[in-house]
Amino acid sequence: MFHWACVSVMMLLMKRTEIKCPRCGQKTFWQENPSRPFCSEKCRLVDLGRWANEEYSVAGNKAPQHEDDTQNY
Numbered sequence: 001m002f003h004w005a006c007v008s009v010m011m012l013l014m015k016r017t018e019i020k021c022p023r024c025g026q027k028t029f030w031q032e033n034p035s036r037p038f039c040s041e042k043c044r045l046v047d048l049g050r051w052a053n054e055e056y057s058v059a060g061n062k063a064p065q066h067e068d069d070t071q072n073y
């Protein structure tokens with residue numbers, strides 16, 4: 001006997017690949033998530049913002065150093 005209910009459940013399980021958000025570790029499904037590999041758009045933006053902030057802080061560190069140089073003169 002073939003149980004179509006079991007087959008459809010199995011197909012759903014096979015299709016839904018569970019992934020872990022690299023930002024917060026929350027589990028999410030790859031196929032249902034437009035923000036993959038993150039759990040949500042928020043985590044994706046936070047991760048992008050982290051890189052942007054690192055670039056900003058590198059550029060920002062140069063300004064106070066320049067100010068110190070002018071004060072020493």
Ligand SMILES: [Zn+2]
Nearest residue numbers: 021024039043
């Ligand atoms: Zn997340």
